[in-house]
Amino acid sequence: MASFSFFKQAKPKTPSELVKATRYVLFGLDSKLPSDPKALEEAEKNLAAIKQALLGDVETEPNPEQISQIVLEACRGDFLETLVQKLPLLTWEARKDSVQIWSVLLRQKIGISACCLEYLENHLHLLDLLVICYQNKDAAINAGAMLRECARYPSLVKYLLESSSFDLFFGYVELPNFDIASDSFATFKELLTKHETVVSEYLSVHYAKFFGRYEHLLSSVNYVTRRQSLKLLADILLEKQHSNIMMQYITEVQNLRTVMTLLKDSSKNIRSLAFHLFKVFVANPRKPPSIVKVLSQNCAKLLSFLEDFHLDKEDEQFEEEKEMVVKELEGLADQE
Structure with a gap:
């Protein structure tokens, strides 16, 4: 007698469906309530699947068509915004995968369009949210890595330097948690050294405010802060493009x-x-x-x-x- 299965095997999700499903489960996480273990597990599983589709693995090369679908859906469906908003609620593994997904998405181009970069340029408040994540001990290091990926792009650096959230770095670099303080200084340094023209314009306009705050770092009771800040100051002032700033200083x-x-x-x-x-x-x-x-x-x-x-x-x-x-x-x- 023939046997029949009443349960169909779940059809694998397309890349677009995977991004939609991941955004849906992330959106359901609530910082005010204990996270549902099943939702966290599903988010972790889906993010791992997106990472694998984008990067491939030891056995499989990434498929360009699948990558394009993921990129388009990520931009179209506010996936990036949800990922940033929910980053502190994710598991350690899911946050780690999120950093890699973020980096790959920002670097992708579809034709001549850098879709995810353009999305960020139109949703700049997400950069402020990442800076604020330094106040969360679980997500701080992951947010820092995502910010340093943003520092590759002059338009994003310009926004961050001009944003009031940039002032938070002067406090972050002196946090008692050494790992978070070090990571925030790495981001601070990247923002101030990656794009000389953008930085020069920023320092010219905000000279008094910036160096007034910077002096406190140079006189910090923390040895590491003093040493790192002094080294960074020399790097900034002795950069040829900042000669006018140096002469004023x-x-x-x-x-x-x-x-x-x-x-x-x-x-x-x-x-x-x-x-x-x-x-x-x-x-x-x-x-x-x-x-x-x-x-x-x-x-x-x-x-x-x-x-x-x-x-x-x-x-x-x-x-x-x-x-x-x-x-x-x-x-x-x-x-x-």
Whole structure:
């Protein structure tokens, strides 16, 4: 006697259906209620399937047609918005897959259209939501990776720098959680170094506000914050495209005092980094009288410091630069 099955095997979802189904299950997650384990499991399974379709695996190459379907549905159905909104509620594995999905989607082009990038450019508030995710210890590192992917694109960096959410980074980089603080600094640095023209325009307009806040990082009680901030400051100021910003910075007495304070830091690494900025103040051929006055008043102490200041290993360039600084300071001392 023939046997019949009353249950049909579920038909595999098309890529578009998979994205729709994933958005639907994500949309149902509620931050105010305990998450349904079955919904979380389904979200994790679906996100893993989307990642596999986009990236392939050891046995299967990704199918360009399937990728195009996923990209189009992701843009058409607000999948990206839902993914960002629900990121903190997902499981660890699902958040990890979300980062990879986000990165692949942003890089995809269909013809000449970068569909997902254009979607973000029209939904810029999602970048602010990702920045706020640094306040969630579970999602912070994942959101940081997604923001650094956004930093590949000048239009998104421009928005982030101009956004009020950018100010949050000045607090994030000093969070007590070392991993989150380090990750947020990596994002902060990426935003300030990836696209020189965008950054130069931002600093020109917001010079006083930015460097006023930045000074607090340079005087932080946290050694890592001081060192990273000083290194980043040197990278920014010594970038050729930021020459106007550097000239403005090295004509201000408060900035010179800050760098001179860092020359006395207990850390040799920080003293070395501070010297690379200090030499620019001294070497400036058009030093304003206020800068000359401060250098002249501190000549004896500075020369005494430089006499004993050496790097751990021989560095010909450093020795030449130190000699130049010493000669310039001695010249100021002779004018007294």
